[in-house]
Amino acid sequence: MATTRADGLPFLPGNSFHDPTKTRYHVSNTLKFKNGYAQQHSPVVGLGGDMLTANQLSESDLDELANKMPTLTYGQAKQSPPETFVPAHLAFDKKVLKFYGYFKETVHESPQEFYRVRPVEVFYYLEDDSISVVEPHVENSGMPQGKLIKRQRLPKDDQGNHWHWKDLNVGINAVFYGKSFRITNCDKFTMNFMESEGLVLNEPETAPKDPYTDSRKQPLRSYTTRSDFDKLKKYLELDRKVLRFYCVWDDRDSMFGEMRPYVLHYFLVDDTIEIREVQKPNDGHDPFPVLLRRQRLPKNRSDIHSSFPMIVMELTDHEVKEWFNPQDFAIGKTLFIYGRRVLIYDCDDFTKNYYRQVFGQTSFEPIPVSGLASELPKMKLPPYNGFGSLEDSLQNCLSLVPQPPKKDFIKMLENDHKILRYEAMMESERPDERNRRFIISYRLSDDMVSIFEPPQRNSGIIGGKFLEATRISKPNSSVENPDFYGPSDFAIGATIQVFKHRFTITNCDEYVLKVLEQNSDQYPLSTINSIRAAHQKTQ
Known part of the structure; x- marks a missing residue:
């Protein structure tokens, strides 16, 4: 139903009329100020102060709007699409x-x-x-x-x-x-x-x-060149001027060392040094005239910084702290040149005049030098270190090229194939080793002993060679002069200690008794009687 105005006409297009008497056309404010802040405000009147009836809702209209569900009128709202997955x-x-x-x-x-x-x-x-x-x-x-x-x-x-x-x-x-x-x-x-x-x-x-x-950011070194005496002036004034010193190399502390004469030349033009050997006919030395070629000589070549790579670089003026100069040379002074002890005992006339004019020296008394080679020390044999046999270690000390130790060929020819065999048993705290039986063979040709263990059934021990042929020293004997076991020590009932193993001689063959009786003057009577008594019991 159409809304009507106060004059009773319907509010339809064509029925609205303009009031010619109206003069107010101002717009109502939609904002109001409270405590200095602008706030939104709904106007109550319209243009020119006319009352607004369209926006005035009654309580029933408000209740209807509160209970109204939009989904019943407009349908279900569309859901927003899901966000795109980004890996x-x-x-x-x-x-x-x-x-x-x-x-x-x-x-x-x-x-x-x-x-x-x-x-x-x-x-x-x-x-x-x-x-x-x-x-x-x-x-x-x-x-x-x-x-x-x-x-x-x-x-x-x-x-x-x-x-x-x-x-x-x-x-x-x-x-x-x-x-x-x-x-x-x-x-x-x-x-x-x-x-x-x-x-x-x-x-x-x-x-x-x-x-x-x-440390690397430190400023570079600065050098000041002397201007009062340059290289050209030094060359013009000191060229062909050489100081000559007579000296000897005292090498008597080493084997076959002696006092060897040399001449030391000091070249003033460039402060270089040369050492030449004084050759004598039939002196027994190789013809090497120059001991030290012409060069600048440092006082201590090892006194340089530890980080300097000496294996790949040569020494320069920056590394060497002190060089030899004319003030370091004097008669009677000992110099150490690359580990050699050199004594200056005299000099020539030009050198004497130079030291008188420059340094004011007046005494140039020569020193007599003469001496023979030092006495040869006697060779002392080092103690035995336990490696190898004693005879082989001794040959390494007697010659530069070791020779095999000499053998007693007469004894080997007389006693060839003569072997003394003994039967022995092992002394041990373990019960399973007390029943072990051994055959000890003694070779008269070279005094070597070998031990063999015969296999026994159900003993649990594999028999065979127990000890290779070797010389056995007695216990508590010295290492340098050992006392070895011999036939006189192999008596019946005697105990033989072989490398911390103890063996008791229980029996021997008849050949042992025969050899000992034939040479009864070389063996003790107690050993022969023990072997003879053992054979009589077995018979």
Whole structure:
């Protein structure tokens, strides 16, 4: 039903009329101010102050609107489409966290430094949680640099866990494969990412200074060239002027050493030294006239810095601290030239005049030098070390090329194939070894003893050769002069100790008694009687 106005006309198109008497056309305010702040306000009147009836709802209308369900009128609302799935390798592609840090490397070979501080950069790749550690390249550092740990997932502990970006922070020690890296700072992207994930980063730190790098930043050496006496003036004034000293090399402390005469030349033009040998006819020395070629001679060649690579580089003026000069030479003074003890005993007239004019010396009394070779020391044999036989060790001391020890061929020819056999049993605290039986063979040709164990059934011990043929020394005998066992010691009932094994002689064959009776003057009577009594019992 159409709404009617106050004049009774329906409110339809064509029935609205303009009031010619109306003069107010102002717009009502939709905002109001409260405590200085603008607040939204619904107007009550319209243009010109006319009352608005369309927006005034009654209580019944409000209740109807409150109980009205939009879904019954407009239907079920459409659900928004789900968000598109983005994989991690696409979402975090080319997103890398960068941390700055360092690690300390201990130095054992150099006396100048104890450790080095080596800076590193730790990259964390968010797409696959992998980590790489790279050391920035430093020019002329002398150390291999670059990628220390290639990109991979790094294990954190023994339980199979790996390092995650949540475990990284500034001011912590990260241990990768047993090496501790100190993280000091990170870049801006890493800081923003950590803050967006709710992680608070620690305050950045400064890496300690590397003492070796600081030492390399020292200023270079500066040298001042003397201008009052340059090389050209020195060459013009001192060319062909040579100081000549007569000296001897005292080598009497070594074997066949003697006093060998030499001439020492000191060239003033370039401060070089030459030492030449004084040759005599039929002196027995090889013709090597020059002991030291012309060169500058350092006072102590070993007094240089320990880090100087002497194996590949020669000494220069920067390494040698002191060189020999004319002030170091005087009659009666002993010089040590490359380990040789050289005594100056005289000099020529030009050298004497030079020292009078320059140094003011007046005494040039020569020193008499003469002497024979030192007495040859007597050779002392070293103690026996226990390796090999005593005779073989002695031959190594008697000649440079060892010769085999000499044998008694007469004894070998007379006693060839003469072997004395004895039956023995082992003395032992173990019951299973007391029943073991052995055959001891003694060779008269070279006094060597061999032991054989006959196999016994059901004994549990494999028989066979027990001892190779060797000479057996008696216990408590000296190592240098050992006392070996002989036929006189193999009496019936006697105990023989062979390398901590004790054997008791129980019997022997008849050939032993025959040999001992034929040479009764060489063997004790008690041994012969014990063997004779044992054979009489067996008969």
